[in-house]
Amino acid sequence: MNNTEQPAEKASAMQVAKAVFWSFLGIRKKDDLDRDAKMIKPHQVVIGGLIGGVIFVLSILTLVKVVTS
Amino acid sequence: MAVVQDVHGHHDHHPSGIMRWVTTTNHKDIGTMYLWFSFAMFLVGGFLAMGIRAELFMPGIQILEPELFNSFTTLHGLIMVFGAIMPAFVGLANWQVPLMIGAPDMAFARMNNWSFWLLPVAGMLLVSSFFVPGGAAAGGWTFYPPLSAQGGMGVDMMIFAVHILGASSIMGAINIITTILNMRAPGMTLMKMPMFVWTWLITAYLLVLVMPVLAGTVTMLLTDRHFGTSFFNAAGGGDPVLFQHIFWFFGHPEVYIMILPAFGIVSEIIPTFSRKPLFGYSSMVYATASIAILSCIVWAHHMFTVGMPTVGQLFFMYATMLIAVPTGVKVFNWTATMWRGSMTFETPMLFAIGFIFLFVIGGFSGVICAIVPIDIQVQDTYYVIAHFHYVLVSGALFAIFGAVYYWLPKWCGRMYDVKLANMHFWLSMIFFNVAFFVQHFLGLAGMPRRIPDYSLQFADFNMISSIGAFGFGLTQLFFLYIVIKCIRGGEKAADRPWEGGNTLEWTLPSPAPYHTFETPPVIK
Amino acid sequence: MTQGVTKINLEMLKKLLIFSVIMFGFGYALVPMYEKFCEVTGINNLLQPDVVDKNIKVDMTRTIAIELDANVRGLPWQFKPLQSNVKIHPGESLEVMYEISNVSDQEISGQAIPSYSPRFLEKYMKKFECFCFTKQVLKPGETRQMPVKFVIDPQIPVDVNTVTISYTFFALQPGK
Structure with missing residues (x-):
C-alpha cells in the first residue's frame, strides 16, 4: 500500500497554500503536482482547503460589499 | 490469466438461479443488478415523462387531471434522479472501480448487497404511492413545504423512499471510498488512478457529506407532518424558507454527484478513442475537487425569488459563475485530448462527443440562470427545465450510455451491433434536441413549469417538444433491444476491444471472469 | 486479501x-x-416592534389607501378588522383595530402572521405595536379587540397608491 512510503520532508505552509490556490482554479503543472503528491500530507490539504474556502467566501463577500456600497 | 481463473473453478461456488442474485456479494453481480434496476426505473420515469408530454401536446386538459399531472411531474423527477441516474452510476462504480484499481471485490461485499436490495423497496414505495388514497406526492420533486406538509399517504411513502434511497447511497459511498483508498493494487498511487475512479472518489465524499443532511430534512418534514414539531410550519414558529435552504444545501452538491462520474466516464472514453493520454490529468483531478468544494457554497442560487438581501443574491451569483472556471478547464482538457489524436468514432466516442457538445450548452444556460435579474425572469419556467435536462439527460445520461457501450464487451464478452448502436446515438441526439431545445424559447416566452395547460401562443413549440420526447422515449426501448441482442448473440469480443484502452480492466479476459485480481496486479 | x-x-x-x-x-x-x-x-423579525426615526416627516401631498384583511386557518375563531379600509399620509402614524372572538368552548391559543401586498411594503411598514408580536390566548367565548400601530415610511415608491395588509391566525399546539 502507498501508506508505507513516508514523505521525504514536510511541505511548507506556502506550498500547501499554492497547491490549494491552483486547485481552486483547477490547473496544476505536472512537476509541481508530483512534488505536492510526495510532500503534502492529506490532513494538510484538508486544513489548507478549509482555510482556502473561508478566504474564498470572504473575498467574494468583500467584492459584493464593494459593489453594493 | 483466464486459464488460472478457470482452474480455480470459482464459478461453482455461488448458488445458481434466483438465490444467486439475492445473496450475491460479488461486485459484478451487484453492479449488473444496479444497472438493470436503474434501467427499469428509467423506463418508469420515462413513462411518466411521456404522460407529461402527451398532456402538453395540445393546450387544454386531455389525458391527465391536474392533480395527477402534478404527481407525474413530481415522481418523474424523483424517480429519474434517485432511481435511474444515481443507481446507474453506482452500478458502473461497482463493476468498474475494482477492475480499474486491481481490487478483488468491493471492501464490504455484504453491505454492498444490502445497499442494492434497499433500492427495489424504495422503488416499489414510490411507484405504489400512485395507488393509495390521495395519490402520489404532487408538490414537485423538491417537496417544498407547505405543499409537502399537506398531502396524504403518498407523501409519507415518498419520504420513506427518500430515507431508504439515502441510506443506500451512503452505504454505497462508504464502500466506494474504502475500496478506492485501501484496496488499490500495489504501485497504483492516487495520482495513477484512472479518472473515473478519481471522480467517483470525490463524488462518494460529496455523498457522505450531503446525503445525511437530506435524511435530516425529510425527517424534520415527517415529524412536522405527524409528531407536532414546527420546523417548517409558519404557524408554529417554523419557516418554510428554512426547508429550501437545507434542501438545496443537499440539492446543489447532488447536482454534481450526478455529473462528476459522467465527467470521469468521458475522461476515460475520449483518450481511448483519440489514442492519446488524457491531456492535463492532474488539472482534471484538481478541477474535480474544485467543483466539488464550490458546489457546497452556491445552493441559494435556486432560491433567488424567495426573498433575499441583495448582498446574498450577489454572493451566490458570483460564486455560481465561478464554477464555470473549473468546468471550463475540463472541457478544454477534453478538447485538447482530441486535438491531433488519431480519432475514431465508435459508439462510446459518439456519446462522449455528444456529451461535451450538449453539456456545454447546458452549462452556458446554467451561467445565464445564475445571473440574478435573468433568473428572476426565468425562475420556474421551461427555460430552467431545458437547462437541467441539457445537463442531466445529454450530460449524465449520455455519459451512462457511452459507458455501457464502452464496457459492455468486457461485461458480457460480446460486441454490440455497431450499426444499431450508432443509430441509437443519432436518434437520441436528434430527438433530444427536438424535445428540449425549443423549451428554451417556451421558457423565455414565459411558460411556467408543472402546469398541465398553457395559453395558445405556446402551442407550436409544445407540440414539437412532445414529438421529440416521444421519439426519444421510443429510442430508449431500442437501446434495450440492442443490449439484449448483444448479451444473447453478439459477436465475440476481444479482451481489449478498443486498441486505445490502457486501464487495468482491459488486461482481463472478456467476459470478465467471476473473480478477478485475487492476486493483485503490479503497476509499474 | x-x-x-x-x-x-x-x-x-x-x-x-x-x-x-x-x-x-x-x-x-x-x-x-x-x-x-x-x-x-x-x-x-416578525415578532419585534420596529424602531422609527422620531423626526419622520409626514408627506401630506400623498395619500395611500390601505385595505385590511383578516383570515383564520384551522381555528374556531372569528377574526375581522373593525374597518375594512383606511387612508393615510406616508409618515403619519395610525392605529387600526382588529377583533377576534373564540366561538368554541375551549381555551385556544393562536399566532397571527402578517403578509403584505405589494410584497416590498414590508420594508416601508414600521409597526410599533401589534397583536402579532405575541401569541393570543382566548378563553371560551371570549372576544377581544386588538390594535396595530404603524407608520408607512415616506420613502415608499411614488407609484404605490393602494396596499393590502393581511393577518392570518394559525392554531398553536397546546404548550407552545
Missing part, C-alpha cells in the same frame, strides 16, 4: 459512519444557525 486490509477497512467504515452521523446532526444544527443568522442580520 489479507486480514490486515479488512481491519483498515473496518476502521475506515467506522470513521465514515461517524462522519455521516455528524452530517445528519449538522442538518438539524442548520435550524438554530439559520434562526441566529436571521436574527443577527435582521431578516425575518
